[in-house]
Amino acid sequence: MKARSLLFLLLAAAAITYVWTHPAKRPDDTGAVLSQETSPGDPEPQENETAENGDQASPLRLTPSATVAGNYLAARFAVARDDLDSADKYYARAIDAVGSPEERQYLYERSLPAAIGAGDMERALKISADMDLKQPTATAQLAVLLQLVEGFKNNDAKKIEANLPLLRSDGFGRLLKPLLEAWNKVGRKDYAPAITRLEDLQKEFPSLKPLVQMHLAFIYDDKDDAQAAELYYSRALQDNLSIRMAYIAGQFYERKGKASDASKLYETVAKQMPSVPWPKAALARVNQGEIKKQPFIIAPANGASAALYDVATVLHQENSSRLAVLYAQMAHYLMPQDEFTSLLLGDILALNGNSDAGRDFFKAIPETSDLYTLAQLRLAQLYEQEQDAPQAIAILETLQKNDIVARQATMELADLYRRKEDFAKALPYYNKIIGDTAKLQEKDWVLLYSRGICYERTGEWDKAEADLLSALKLSPRQPEVLNYLAYSWADHSRNLGMALDMLRSALAGAPDDPYITDSVGWTLHRIGRNAEAVPYLETSVQQLPEDPVINDHLGDIYWAVGRRLEARFQWDRALKSVEKKLAAAKLEDAKSSDTELRRQLQDKLQNGIAAPAASMQKTASAGK
Numbered sequence: 001m002k003a004r005s006l007l008f009l010l011l012a013a014a015a016i017t018y019v020w021t022h023p024a025k026r027p028d029d030t031g032a033v034l035s036q037e038t039s040p041g042d043p044e045p046q047e048n049e050t051a052e053n054g055d056q057a058s059p060l061r062l063t064p065s066a067t068v069a070g071n072y073l074a075a076r077f078a079v080a081r082d083d084l085d086s087a088d089k090y091y092a093r094a095i096d097a098v099g100s101p102e103e104r105q106y107l108y109e110r111s112l113p114a115a116i117g118a119g120d121m122e123r124a125l126k127i128s129a130d131m132d133l134k135q136p137t138a139t140a141q142l143a144v145l146l147q148l149v150e151g152f153k154n155n156d157a158k159k160i161e162a163n164l165p166l167l168r169s170d171g172f173g174r175l176l177k178p179l180l181e182a183w184n185k186v187g188r189k190d191y192a193p194a195i196t197r198l199e200d201l202q203k204e205f206p207s208l209k210p211l212v213q214m215h216l217a218f219i220y221d222d223k224d225d226a227q228a229a230e231l232y233y234s235r236a237l238q239d240n241l242s243i244r245m246a247y248i249a250g251q252f253y254e255r256k257g258k259a260s261d262a263s264k265l266y267e268t269v270a271k272q273m274p275s276v277p278w279p280k281a282a283l284a285r286v287n288q289g290e291i292k293k294q295p296f297i298i299a300p301a302n303g304a305s306a307a308l309y310d311v312a313t314v315l316h317q318e319n320s321s322r323l324a325v326l327y328a329q330m331a332h333y334l335m336p337q338d339e340f341t342s343l344l345l346g347d348i349l350a351l352n353g354n355s356d357a358g359r360d361f362f363k364a365i366p367e368t369s370d371l372y373t374l375a376q377l378r379l380a381q382l383y384e385q386e387q388d389a390p391q392a393i394a395i396l397e398t399l400q401k402n403d404i405v406a407r408q409a410t411m412e413l414a415d416l417y418r419r420k421e422d423f424a425k426a427l428p429y430y431n432k433i434i435g436d437t438a439k440l441q442e443k444d445w446v447l448l449y450s451r452g453i454c455y456e457r458t459g460e461w462d463k464a465e466a467d468l469l470s471a472l473k474l475s476p477r478q479p480e481v482l483n484y485l486a487y488s489w490a491d492h493s494r495n496l497g498m499a500l501d502m503l504r505s506a507l508a509g510a511p512d513d514p515y516i517t518d519s520v521g522w523t524l525h526r527i528g529r530n531a532e533a534v535p536y537l538e539t540s541v542q543q544l545p546e547d548p549v550i551n552d553h554l555g556d557i558y559w560a561v562g563r564r565l566e567a568r569f570q571w572d573r574a575l576k577s578v579e580k581k582l583a584a585a586k587l588e589d590a591k592s593s594d595t596e597l598r599r600q601l602q603d604k605l606q607n608g609i610a611a612p613a614a615s616m617q618k619t620a621s622a623g624k
Contacts, residue, residue, distance in 0.1 A: 067097040072107070079114060082322070082352040087114040092123060105131065109139045116146065117325045119357070121333050125150055133166050141168055142326070148180060149308075149330045152187075152301040160184050172311060172327075175201075175208070179215060179307040187300035191223050210240040211310055217249075218297045218306065226256055243269065243276055244340045247370070250282060251292045259286050277377070280404045281370040305335035312344060321348050339364075339371045343378070350382050358382060373405045377412065384416055387585065392416060407433065414450065421591045423454040430454060445475040449484070456488055464488070482506035483516045490523040499523050514543035518550045521557065530560040541570075548578040548597060559609050568605060575601040 075090035091111030098104050108127050115124035128143035144166045151159035164184065167177050178201040185194035195216065202212040217232035233249040246269045253262035263286050270279040297303055312327035325348045332341045342361045350358035359382060365375035376395055383392035393416065399409035414429035430451035437444060452467030468485040471478065483506045486499035503520045510516055521536030537554040544550055555570030578598050585591070 068094050068103075071097070075111070075114065082354065084114050084117040084325070084352075084354065085357070087111075088118040088120050088123065091115070095127075109137065112139055112142055112146075113326060116142070116329050117322075119329050119332070121329070133163070141171075141173070145172075145176070146330065149304065149334055152180075152183070152304040153334055155187065155299065155301070157184070157187060160187075174205075175211075175311065176307055180304055182215065182219070183300040183303040183307070186219055186222055186303060191219060194219055210236055210245075213239060214245060214248075215303065215306065217252075218303055221252060221295060222297050222303075230256070237265070241269065241272065243273060243278070247278065247282075247340070248296045251294075251296060254286065254291045255293055255295060259291060262286055275408065277373045277405045277408065278370040281373060284404065285370065301334045302338075305331045305338060305341070308334070309338070309341050309344065312341075312348075316344065316348055321351050324348050325352065339369055339375075343371065343375060346375070346378060346382075350385070355382060355386055373399060373402060377405065377408065380412060384419075389416065389420060407436070418450060418454055421457070421593060423457040426454045427451065427458070440470075440474060442474050445471040445478055445481065448474070449478070449481050453484065456484075461488075461492070477505075477509055479506040479510040479513060479516060482509075483513075483519050486523065487519045490519075490526045493526065496523065496527050500527065512543075514540040514547075514550065517543070518553060522553050525553075525557050525560065530557055533557050534561065546577050548574040548581070548594075548601075551577065552597065552601060555604070556609065559604075564608070567608075571601050571604050575605065 071090045071094035075087045075094060078084070078087035078090060088111070091107060091114055095104060095107045095111060098107060108131050112124060112127050112131070115121075115127060124146055128146040131140060131143045133140055133144050133147065144163050147163045148160060148167065150156070151163060160180075161184065164177070164181060167173050167180070169177050178197050182194040182197045185191070185197070198212050198216055198219070202209055213232050213236035217229050217236055220226075220229035220232060223229075229252065233245075233252055236245055237249055246265055250262045250265045253259070253265065263283055266279040266283040266286070269276065270283065273279070297306075308327045308331035312324045312331060315321070315324035315327065325345070328341060328345045328348055331338070332345055335341065342364050346358045346361035348358075349355075349361065359379060362375045362379040362382065365372050369375075376399055380392040380395040380399075383389070383395070393413065396409045396413045396416070399405050400413070402409070410429050410433055414426045414433065417423070417426035417429070430447060434440070434444075434447050434451065437447070440447070448467045448471035452464045452471065454464075455461070455467060456464035465485070465488075468481055468488075471481045472485070475481070482502045486502040486506070489495040489499040500520070500523050503516060503523055506516045507513070507520055517536050518540040521533040521540065524530070524533035524536065534554075534557055537550065537557055540550045541547075541554050551570045551574035555567045555574065558564070558567035558570060575598065578594050578601065581591075582594055582598065585594075
């Protein structure tokens with residue numbers, strides 16, 4: 001399913017996100033504590049503000065007690081920081097302390113999304129059951145959807161049918177309502193109207209064809225009409241070969257005794273998506289005679305979960321992660337065994353800064369699963385992002401022993417050490433990958449480029465230059481390679497004219513890249529054309545105002561053209577930035593280039609630049 005085909009779903013994002021993050025404006029006599037309700041990250045509420053879905057702000061007043069106010073404001077602050085676990089707890093305490101049903105309803109409106117986002121479905125269900133579901137608010141619609149989810153979870157036809165009419169047909173309801181109506185029919189084995197409902201949805205929204213084809217395949221599979229199910233699986237794959245769709249269709253072929261068809265599908269996905277390891281795992285498993293027997297859809301709840309997963313995926317791709325987590329959590333609640341939902345939740349939660357919960361979802365994928373190695377790779381990436389390199393390295397070293405992902409794990413280790421600026425440790429891994437590659441292709445320029453960086457940083461310039469030139473032979477117009485090679489030449493005062501030509505070529509290919517713009521200015525400076533260099537460096541600093549290296553470069557050039565006060569200002573700015581970076585890093589992860597830059601900046605601020613020779617500090621782009 002193509003993300004852009006469901007852009008209309010973002011209408012729902014605007015509606016629910018508004019209720020979550022924009023509290024209603026209340027009269028000034030609410031109380032001194034609660035009147036200062038705007039927490040960091042929330043826009044200031046306006047008088048008579050109305051949500052984009054037409055919701056009118058509530059005029060409710062909250063009792064200005066310390067218990068209610070403190071927990072309410074703490075919850076608001078937690079939401080602004082995407083700490084949904086804490087927000088859920090604080091809202092629960094506030095709700096327990098309020099004195100009237102009116103106040104309770106007010107807090108329900110704000111706390112329901114936090115409870116769902118935190119995965120606290122027990123509390124979310126209690127809240128939604130106590131809400132007025134007929135209110136024309138976005139959160140009331142979320143409560144309706146949650147009640148429907150509970151109905152599917154418990155196979156409660158009465159609850160489903162009581163709540164389906166309350167689900168609006170706009171926003172997210174435009175897609176979800178027809179799907180849930182269809183799966184409700186499937187739950188009663190009333191297949192014909194279910195199929196008709198989905199066919200009508202496809203006619204109304206042709207761009208939804210891949211999604212509808214997939215759900216039709218699920219329904220025919222549930223109906224035990226293998227021929228029709230196979231037809232719709234095939235159509236869905238033709239329209240959109242997604243890894244999830246291929247995974248489900250492949251297991252359908254396995255269950256129906258068509259292992260050769262499953263293998264062909266896995267081979268196709270492995271060829272088209274070489275960085276995705278699970279098709280290779282599935283192929284190896286099938287070749288060994290290990291066949292999956294369990295259907296993906298075993299109850300209407302699974303179909304409803306798939307619909308929620310589809311919405312969550314689109315919203316995640318559209319960078320609406322706050323809303324995506326709600327749909328993903330409901331999908332997981334309905335179908336906790338769906339490993340793709342676990343991967344999606346791990347990604348979303350990690351992106352939102354909830355690393356602990358994200359790790360738990362990645363770790364939930366069992367070692368026996370085809371998706372295990374993919375989950376482990378993502379877990380390693382998350383550990384690295386958290387600056388826990390030892391944990392990431394341990395996972396990748398274990399994966400190196402797995403033939404399916406050995407090359408990928410080796411590449412990840414090489415890149416991890418390079419990003420840590422432990423270039424000597426990175427080199428053996430790059431050497432192994434390049435040595436094991438029978439014939440380097442155009443896409444392999446990145447291997448030579450990365451190894452070239454490591455050689456240059458360990459002082460082996462001849463090897464570095466050879467790798468960078470070889471990378472350009474494979475892919476002559478790569479701006480990153482042109483930038484690094486030309487900058488290195490300029491830094492060594494070699495081939496300055498050629499370096500400047502290469503940088504201008506790189507800048508033409510990536511005109512908005514501040515690192516390349518910095519390199520052009522720096523090379524002009526090395527040539528002695530300082531007045532020409534100034535606008536390039538000023539542009540780079542405007543684009544990356546917190547980058548210490550670029551600020552350092554601009555300071556050097558200002559000094560060279562006699563603008564001494566401005567030079568010291570830039571050096572001081574650079575020093576503050578690099579000290580901030582070093583303070584944020586763990587001691588073992590502090591980069592040597594940062595500590596050296598700090599020393600140089602301290603010296604310049606005290607002594608200026610005594611000679612024309614400029615700083616030899618590498619540009620920030622070098623390590624990218």
